[in-house]
Amino acid sequence: xxxxxxxxxxxxxxxxxxxxxxxxxxxxxxxxxxxxxxxxxxxxxxxxxxxxxxxxxxxxxxxxxxxxxxxxxxxxxxxxxxxxxxxxxxxxxxxxxxxxxxxxxxxxxxxxxxxxxxxxxxxxxxxxxxxxxxxxxxxxxxxxxxxxxxxxxxxxxxxxxxxxxxxxxxxxxxxxxxxxxxxxxxxxxxxxxxxxxxxxxxxx
Amino acid sequence: xxxxxxxxxxxxxxxxxxxxxxxxxxxxxxxxxxxxxxxxxxxxxxxxxxxxxxxxxxxxxxxxxxxxxxxxxxxxxxxxxxxxxxxxxxxxxxxxxxxxxxxxxxxxxxxxxxxxxxxxxxxxxxxxxxxxxxxxxxxxxxxxxxxxxxxxxxxxxxxxxxxxxxxxxxxxxxxxxxxxxxxxxxxxxxxxxxxxxxxxxxxx
Amino acid sequence: xxxxxxxxxxxxxxxxxxxxxxxxxxxxxxxxxxxxxxxxxxxxxxxxxxxxxxxxxxxxxxxxxxxxxxxxxxxxxxxxxxxxxxxxxxxxxxxxxxxxxxxxxxxxxxxxxxxxxxxxxxxxxxxxxxxxxxxxxxxxxxxxxxxxxxxxxxxxxxxxxxxxxxxxxxxxxxxxxxxxxxxxxxxxxxxxxxxxxxxxxxxx
Amino acid sequence: xxxxxxxxxxxxxxxxxxxxxxxxxxxxxxxxxxxxxxxxxxxxxxxxxxxxxxxxxxxxxxxxxxxxxxxxxxxxxxxxxxxxxxxxxxxxxxxxxxxxxxxxxxxxxxxxxxxxxxxxxxxxxxxxxxxxxxxxxxxxxxxxxxxxxxxxxxxxxxxxxxxxxxxxxxxxxxxxxxxxxxxxxxxxxxxxxxxxxxxxxxxx
DNA sequence: CATGAATGAGTCTTCATTCAT
DNA sequence: AATGAATGAAGACTCATTCAT
Numbered sequence: 001x002x003x004x005x006x007x008x009x010x011x012x013x014x015x016x017x018x019x020x021x022x023x024x025x026x027x028x029x030x031x032x033x034x035x036x037x038x039x040x041x042x043x044x045x046x047x048x049x050x051x052x053x054x055x056x057x058x059x060x061x062x063x064x065x066x067x068x069x070x071x072x073x074x075x076x077x078x079x080x081x082x083x084x085x086x087x088x089x090x091x092x093x094x095x096x097x098x099x100x101x102x103x104x105x106x107x108x109x110x111x112x113x114x115x116x117x118x119x120x121x122x123x124x125x126x127x128x129x130x131x132x133x134x135x136x137x138x139x140x141x142x143x144x145x146x147x148x149x150x151x152x153x154x155x156x157x158x159x160x161x162x163x164x165x166x167x168x169x170x171x172x173x174x175x176x177x178x179x180x181x182x183x184x185x186x187x188x189x190x191x192x193x194x195x196x197x198x199x200x201x202x203x204x
Numbered sequence: 205x206x207x208x209x210x211x212x213x214x215x216x217x218x219x220x221x222x223x224x225x226x227x228x229x230x231x232x233x234x235x236x237x238x239x240x241x242x243x244x245x246x247x248x249x250x251x252x253x254x255x256x257x258x259x260x261x262x263x264x265x266x267x268x269x270x271x272x273x274x275x276x277x278x279x280x281x282x283x284x285x286x287x288x289x290x291x292x293x294x295x296x297x298x299x300x301x302x303x304x305x306x307x308x309x310x311x312x313x314x315x316x317x318x319x320x321x322x323x324x325x326x327x328x329x330x331x332x333x334x335x336x337x338x339x340x341x342x343x344x345x346x347x348x349x350x351x352x353x354x355x356x357x358x359x360x361x362x363x364x365x366x367x368x369x370x371x372x373x374x375x376x377x378x379x380x381x382x383x384x385x386x387x388x389x390x391x392x393x394x395x396x397x398x399x400x401x402x403x404x405x406x407x408x
Numbered sequence: 409x410x411x412x413x414x415x416x417x418x419x420x421x422x423x424x425x426x427x428x429x430x431x432x433x434x435x436x437x438x439x440x441x442x443x444x445x446x447x448x449x450x451x452x453x454x455x456x457x458x459x460x461x462x463x464x465x466x467x468x469x470x471x472x473x474x475x476x477x478x479x480x481x482x483x484x485x486x487x488x489x490x491x492x493x494x495x496x497x498x499x500x501x502x503x504x505x506x507x508x509x510x511x512x513x514x515x516x517x518x519x520x521x522x523x524x525x526x527x528x529x530x531x532x533x534x535x536x537x538x539x540x541x542x543x544x545x546x547x548x549x550x551x552x553x554x555x556x557x558x559x560x561x562x563x564x565x566x567x568x569x570x571x572x573x574x575x576x577x578x579x580x581x582x583x584x585x586x587x588x589x590x591x592x593x594x595x596x597x598x599x600x601x602x603x604x605x606x607x608x609x610x611x612x
Numbered sequence: 613x614x615x616x617x618x619x620x621x622x623x624x625x626x627x628x629x630x631x632x633x634x635x636x637x638x639x640x641x642x643x644x645x646x647x648x649x650x651x652x653x654x655x656x657x658x659x660x661x662x663x664x665x666x667x668x669x670x671x672x673x674x675x676x677x678x679x680x681x682x683x684x685x686x687x688x689x690x691x692x693x694x695x696x697x698x699x700x701x702x703x704x705x706x707x708x709x710x711x712x713x714x715x716x717x718x719x720x721x722x723x724x725x726x727x728x729x730x731x732x733x734x735x736x737x738x739x740x741x742x743x744x745x746x747x748x749x750x751x752x753x754x755x756x757x758x759x760x761x762x763x764x765x766x767x768x769x770x771x772x773x774x775x776x777x778x779x780x781x782x783x784x785x786x787x788x789x790x791x792x793x794x795x796x797x798x799x800x801x802x803x804x805x806x807x808x809x810x811x812x813x814x815x816x
Numbered sequence: 817c818a819t820g821a822a823t824g825a826g827t828c829t830t831c832a833t834t835c836a837t
Numbered sequence: 838a839a840t841g842a843a844t845g846a847a848g849a850c851t852c853a854t855t856c857a858t
Contacts, residue, residue, distance in 0.1 A: 002817095018311035020224040023852060034819045036855085045853060098311065104370065105309020107222035107302065114370070121371075145386075151367070151375060152360065152383045159363025163355070166308065166318070167325075171355060179356045182349075186390050206842090227827060238844045243829065410821090426719035428632040431848060442823045447850065506719065512778065513717020515630035515710065522778070529779075553794075559775070559783060560768065560791045567771025571763070574716065574726070575733075579763060587764045590757075594798050614838090635831060646840045648834085657832060 003041050003051075005031050010052045015095035019049070019102050019109070050112055053103050060091055061120045068127055075138075076191040079131040080184070080198070082124065086157050087177050097165045125150055135188055149187060156183060207245050207255070209235050214256045219299035223253070223306050223313070257307050258320055264295055265324045272331055279342075280395040283335040284388070284402070286328065290361050291381050301369045329354055339392055353391060360387060411449050411459070413439050418460045422510050423503035427457070427517070461511050462524055468499055469528045476535055483546075484599040487539040488592070488606070490532065494565050495585050505573045533558055543596055557595060564591060615653050615663070617643050622664045626714050627707035631661070631721070665715050666728055672703055673732045680739055687750075688803040691743040692796070692810070694736065698769050699789050709777045737762055747800055761799060768795060 009031035013022040024045060028035050042048040067073065067081030086092060103109045129150040136144035160179060163171035177197060184192035213235035217226040228249055232239050246252040271277065271285030290296060307313045333354040340348035364383060367375035381401060388396040417439035421430040432453060436443050450456040475481065475489030494500060511517045537558040544552035568587060571579035585605060592600040621643035625634040636657055640647050654660040679685065679693030698704060715721045741762040748756035772791060775783035789809060796804035 014311075016311060018309070018313075020310065021312065024854085025852075035821095035853095036819055037817090039854070040817075098309075101305070102309040102311070104366065105222070105306040106224065107218075107220060107306070108225060109222075110370070125374075148379075148383060148386060151379060152387065155363030155367045155375070155380075155383065156356065156360045157363065158366045159359030159361065162308065162362045162366070163359050166314070170329075171359070175352075175355060176359075179352060179359065182352060183356065228829085229827080239828090239846095240830080240844060241842085243831095244842070249828065422719075424719060426717070426721075428718065429720060432850085433848080443825095443849095444823060444851080445821090447852095448821070453849065506717075509713070510717040510719070512774065513630075513714040514632065515626075515628060515714070516633065517630075518778070533782075556787075556791060556794060559787060560795065563771030563775050563783070563788075563791065564764065564768045565771065566774045567767030567769065570716065570770045570774070571767050574722070578737075579767070583760075583763060584767075587760060587767065590760060591764065636833085637831075647832095647842095648840055649838085651833070652838070 002033070002037065005033070006038065006041060006048065007052050007055050010048060011056075011095050011099050014052070014102050015098040019106050022049075049109065050116070052099070053109065053113060054116055056096060056099060057117045057120055060085065061123075063088055063091055064124065064127075075131045075134045076188070079128065079135070080181075080192070082127060082131075083153065083157060083180055084177065086161070087173060092161070092164075092173065094165070094168075097161050101162065101165060125154060128153060135191060139188070139190070144187075153180070153183065156180060206237070206241065209237070210242060210245060210252065211256050211259050214252055215260075215299050215303050218253075218256070218306050219302040223310050226253075253307075253313065254316055254320070256303070257313065257317060260300060260303060261321045261324055264289065265327075267292055267295055268328065268331075279335045279338045280392070283332065283339070284385075284396070286331060286335075287357065287361060287384055287388075288381065290365070291377060296365070296368075296377065298369070298372070301365050305366065305369060329358060332357060339395060343392070343394070348391075357384070357387065360384060410441070410445065413441070414446065414449060414456065415460050415463050418456055419464075419503050419507050422457075422460070423506040427510050427514050430457075457517065458520055458524070460507070461517065461521060464504060464507060465525045465528055468493065469531075471496055471499055472532065472535075483539045483542045484596070487536065487543070488589075488600070490535060490539075491561065491565060491588055492585065494569070495581060500569070500572075500581065502573070502576075505569050509570065509573060533562060536561060543599060547596070547598070552595075561588070561591065564588060614645070614649065617645070618650065618653060618660065619664050619667050622660060623668075623707050623711050626661075626664070627710040631714050631718050634661075661721065662724055662728070664711070665721065665725060668708060668711060669729045669732055672697065673735075675700055675703055676736065676739075687743045687746045688800070691740065691747070692793075692804070694739060694743075695765065695769060695792055695796075696789065698773070699785060704773070704776075704785065706777070706780075709773055713774065713777060737766060740765060747803060751800070751802070756799075765792070765795065768792060 006027060009027045010022065012030055013026045017026060024035060024038055027048070028037060031037075038045065038048055042051060064082040064085035067078060067085060070078070070081075073081060103113050129146050132144070132146040132149055136142075136146060157180060160171065160176040164173065164176055181192060181197040182194070185194040210231065213231045214226065216234055217230045221230060228239055228242055231252070232241060235241075242249065242252055246255060268286040268289035271282055271289060274282070274285075277285060307317050333350050336348070336350040336353055340346075340350060361384060364375065364380040368377065368380055385396060385401040386398070389398040414435065417435045418430065420438055421434045425434060432443055432446055435456070436445060439445075446453065446456055450459060472490040472493035475486060475493060478486070478489075481489060511521050537554050540552070540554040540557055544550075544554060565588060568579065568584040572581065572584055589600060589605040590602070593602040618639065621639045622634065624642055625638045629638060636647060636650055639660070640649060643649075650657065650660055654663060676694040676697035679690055679697060682690070682693075685693060715725050741758045744756070744758040744761055748754075748758060769792060772783065772788040776785065776788055793804060793809040794806070797806040
């Protein structure tokens with residue numbers, strides 16, 4: 001499919017050259033296609049970029065959605081699975097993380113990002129908060145701050161991505177996952193045993 | 205000083221229009237100056253942008269540096285002071301946070317960011333890790349993972365910034381600070397009493 | 409071919425407005441094409457100007473090269489043919505002469521001129537000197553200063569061009585050719601009969 | 613005098629950077645003066661350049677005018693003196709020759725050149741032609757082409773300048789003077805003895 | 817479907833000129 | 838008389854978009 005070919009080329013171009021360096025010639029050159037082809041499949045550049053972001057968002061949504069919809073998983077497994085989706089090898093590519101932050105950083109796409117992704121993000125925050133409550137209730141901890149912990153978890157996950165992008169040596173993928181697991185361990189030591197981070201639970 | 209005037213206008217322009225929308229006309233128009241003035245004081249656009257980032261980095265560095273050098277503060281106060289610098293009203297402006305992420309996101313400036321800021325970031329990570337060790341030692345906790353906790357703290361701080369930028373309603377400034385304080389409370393409840401977040405400790 | 413169209417427009421523009429007055433808009437306007445076309449075919453302005461000079465140099469080289477390679481011509485005919493090439497209606501246009509001097513006069517192109525044209529000029533000087541020696545030997549004039557006469561002939565030819573450009577009324581084309589012929593007559597009266605300047609020998 | 617200081621700087625700038633590279637900052641920088649000083653002494657750039665050319669023309673005119681007005685010189689000495697003025701060390705500097713050709717080559721100044729220098733050039737051509745006639749009459753050569761020889765002499769002198777500028781190794785100053793002397797020898801062997809070129813006749 | 821030559825609006829940059837000091 | 842910061846018009850260059858083939 002030409003569309004996917006162009007989206008892949010766009011991801012690669014943005015990762016390497018940034019949004020401002022991502023010209024149509026750059027994208028079509030990377031795709032090995034002609035200049036005019038973009039207008040054929042995406043109308044214009046703006047739409048190509050938005051479609052690229054939409055593709056990344058959908059890809060991530062599908063990844064954790066699969067975990068959430070899995071009836072065989074308990075709440076702790078689901079929670080970890082949703083979080084781990086962010087670090088899945090399909091999702092957490094160097095190139096793709098760079099593209100996410102490129103869109104976060106560019107004002108004109110931040111607005112679009114919100115329209116596009118707000119719904120997904122809200123869903124995810126709700127899913128996480130619900131699972132946290134479930135776990136806290138099961139442990140009889142009525143004072144547990146599920147909302148605040150959701151904020152912490154989501155922010156930590158985002159911050160780990162940024163760290164992986166900016167300082168890959170200081171923050172390798174395994175460290176990032178270990179930090180997130182450790183946070184869960186601190187809150188639910190019985191559910192997320194310290195140091196017992198499962199290997200690629202979501203990789204099947 | 206014209207330089208500062210132009211840097212302020214650049215921050216405002218990037219925040220509102222993004223790096224690609226930050227034209228020389230946009231910047232000089234916001235500063236109420238003429239087009240040619242930039243080349244007079246910054247040689248060219250690239251240098252203006254780099255000087256803007258350098259200014260932000262130095263401003264932050266100065267802010268937490270002041271805390272670190274204060275001999276009247278104990279380790280817990282210092283640790284919180286350093287972290288709180290990120291949320292100081294001089295630093296954590298909506299505009300300025302947007303500019304930070306604009307630079308993170310744009311490939312050509314990410315490289316420059318590292319050259320420029322790497323040293324500051326490393327210093328800060330070392331300072332945090334050292335203070336954490338000091339606190340853990342004082343409490344006799346020899347098994348404390350100071351490095352991992354530093355990673356978590358720094359990543360959470362970054363992620364909170366991102367959350368404040370992308371979803372200001374969901375993540376207001378006070379929530380962000382509360383999340384960071386809560387993380388410290390989890391690790392050192394005697395030093396950072398749960399719910400006892402001090403008001404603007406670093407603002408004096 | 410667009411390239412030739414643009415080179416022609418460049419010659420016309422430089423002749424009329426000088427190198428500094430030869431803007432991209434001026435050139436493309438004369439060619440009846442759009443502004444962007446130059447970067448498509450010549451990358452940038454500098455390369456367009458250099459290509460224009462290269463074209464002129466090659467055109468001249470081809471013109472006298474044809475004479476030199478003609479096996480039917482004797483040495484005197486060849487010598488005159490080579491010199492007359494400078495005054496051929498294809499070469500010695502008002503516009504083109506102006507362009508030559510424009511490049512001579514502009515410091516940044518003089519260096520390029522030498523790289524580009526040095527070889528041709530050296531070849532031509534050698535060809536002239538060789539033919540002079542041949543003629544002198546045939547006449548048994550062992551004391552003939554072929555090198556010095558070459559210097560004189562070439563310098564005179566250049567100076568005649570300058571005269572034609574600066575004072576066209578004082579130095580019409582026919583006078584210029586007559587001066588050159590007279591110089592040869594002075595040295596080889598039997599080969600170049602005084603007053604017997606052939607009409608457009610190279611024009612067929 | 614500031615004016616002379618600026619004219620000298622302009623000559624040096626044009627020689628090295630060409631007319632288009634001769635900015636006001638370049639000129640005033642070379643003169644060690646401030647940017648605004650040009651408008652004080654020359655009104656504007658155009659006038660500075662024209663004054664520079666005027667200065668060069670006057671300098672040359674004064675040089676051969678001195679020879680012409682010298683009652684102690686015979687016609688042959690005068691003729692040579694006038695021609696040699698072109699190669700006087702005050703006149704025939706590398707820089708100054710480059711500036712002459714810069715003005716010849718730039719269309720917008722060629723027109724001014726003619727207004728400014730036409731008179732001098734005509735005077736000189738008349739002076740040369742008159743002296744040639746005088747010499748020919750004295751020798752009883754009624755068929756001598758004084759006008760044509762003037763054309764040849766003047767053109768050769770110009771061409772020798774061009775040769776000295778473009779190929780200084782191939783055409784050193786002494787060769788240039790020798791070529792001009794040899795031309796005169798060819799026409800008046802008794803007045804300009806072959807090989808007897810006088811040393812710096814005009815240098816006293 | 818696909819190509820890529822051509823267009824021209826938009827941007828950075830240079831630089832002559834002005835003018836308050 | 839002299840300075841040099843400031844201006845803004847002018848020019849080179851880029852690049853999204855169009856369209857004939």
